[in-house]
Amino acid sequence: MRTPRLLAGGVTTALLLSACMGGTQDNGKDAAAGYDPQATVELTWWTGQTEDAEKVAESLAAEYHKLHPNVTIKTSPGAPTTDDLLTKLSAGFTGGSYPDISYAYGNWAGDLGASGKTQDLTSYVADPSFKWEEMPAAARTVATADGKVIGVPALVDNLALLYNKAIFDKAGVAYPTDDWTWDDFRAAAAKLTDPATNTYGTAYSVSGSEDTTWHLWPLLWQNGGQILDGTKPAFNSDAGVKALDTLRAMAVDDKSMYLDQTDEKYHPLFNSGRIGMIISGPWALLEIKEAKLSCGVANMPGVNGDHQTVSGPDLWVLFNHDDVNRAGASRDFIKWLTSAEIDAKWNLAVGNLPLRTSEKDSPEFAAYVKEYPGGQKFFDNLANAKQARPTVPGYEVLSRNVGDAIASVLQGKSSAKDALDAAAKKSADAVEN
Structure with a gap:
């Protein structure tokens, strides 16, 4: 949990999400089935970041756009603070103005999953090319609500x-x-x-x-x-x-x-x-x-x-807008963002632990532990994060x-x-x- 605080109003919002959205609306169809990687797409990405980290996010969105000129990513923090994102998402679900991708605290996973607005990424992350197993088990568990993967770890940590x-x-x-x-x-x-x-x-x-x-x-x-x-x-x-x-x-x-x-x-x-x-x-x-x-x-x-x-993993939660190209493009972007190569430019660059075990031998991780001597201990301590908080509404x-x-x-x-x-x-x- 990058920021351990929760707003007092968070409880009310959670109830609104799970009670008013009518539970899951999953019809069993893959939200990205038929995705055309060449289609012109505009994605909205609520990063949930503070000013300095938001600038890094913007630069990465621009880098991805350079690699994929047909995909434009509109970035913003999404709300005044990360704590406010759940309230903003709840209002967006009601009004139909929610993003394609949003930062979310892991303890919101159950309520977001029950909203019926998330993508089911279970099969997507199971593809060997995603290297899902490189991410800590607790983080993978937190990304799963009601048996379905609804997002990808954005941050991993532990106490x-x-x-x-x-x-x-x-x-x-x-x-x-x-x-x-x-x-x-x-x-x-x-x-x-x-x-x-x-x-x-x-x-x-x-x-x-x-x-x-x-x-x-x-x-x-x-x-x-x-x-x-x-x-x-x-x-x-x-x-x-x-x-x-x-x-x-x-x-x-x-x-x-x-x-x-x-x-x-x-x-x-x-x-x-x-x-x-x-x-x-x-x-x-x-x-x-x-x-x-x-x-x-x-x-x-x-x-x-x-x-x-x-461990208090936070997530990139991906939402369904009944547009296969938006769904597919959002998946491809998050796969790119959370790859070992790009994560070194993201999490390690802003002072967080790496998402993937394969990053432990990277020069960026060596620089991180040199700058933050306790970083190696926290990385090793991920092995002691054997259970996860429940992802239930x-x-x-x-x-x-x-x-x-x-x-x-x-x-x-x-x-x-x-x-x-x-x-x-x-x-x-x-x-x-």
Whole structure:
């Protein structure tokens, strides 16, 4: 997840998508059947990017047009922020003004798939020339909704442990290792906390957003739990309670955890030397570099040797306009954009991990890990992303309910068991229907 925040209104939008679009309208026909590669086509591409990355996207669209003069690609961010894209897409589905390609957070996949507006790319990506297997398994799973591939990974990432070496050195605490348990993490967080200097051992978002929720999932999985049992909420199992209690102990008992009400404060506080450790992703490396922070990266703390993490892949979702040439051209463009050669000009150029394993030996990746020393660890940590968040309609509703439960527990307002049970009850209708 390039930007871990979600708008509070996202839940309402998700419900609108899945409830008002009437479910899938797939008639079984390939949207690109009969595609003429020489046809004159204009595509609309909502990139969901900030200003600098948008300029890179525009240059790549121009490069593709030079190679395919019959295909013009109109690029724009699509909305004021990436968070706003889901609302914009929902309105576009109603009014018939949605794009051919849009950036989308992976946790929107279930609702977008249920809209009936996406292409079914299952057979397309299965062609050996696409090299689908080069992309991480978790990313491929997130691109799949209701058994159909609706998009192609646009970004891959994962959560790992980042630590400020100076704070560890000052406290005389040994640096984290890839073998750390959550008990090791908790003990270090307590030692690094210093109320006299307002220094905390670690931090956690309690905004109730997806940034709050998805940080819990690795602990849930490491303890043997699951998010859903079929379509029934299962995160309130004994494993879920144990996972949340692990966090509660640091926040409530030890007071070694800074609780961020906004999602936006804990990274700057880490970079300024006020927080010793955070669980975050490769997007943090740019600001760490700018802060000239001496930072290390290790695997997620684990349970019984299980160091599973969570990946937050984002997607290029392709939409159907009942025009075989637009469908075919959009597929060809995304295949080109996500190829190993061009991805080096896109993701690696803007500071993200590469999409494909074949890029690990490229000069561009060597330059990336030199510029961002933690990049190699995050790339290797993709192997620990063994499960994916569910791509079911209603996941956003579930996420918000779980996020609110986590926030309540970490702020000492309720027990883990009561909060998760309440979240499961509130989420049942959203994901089971």
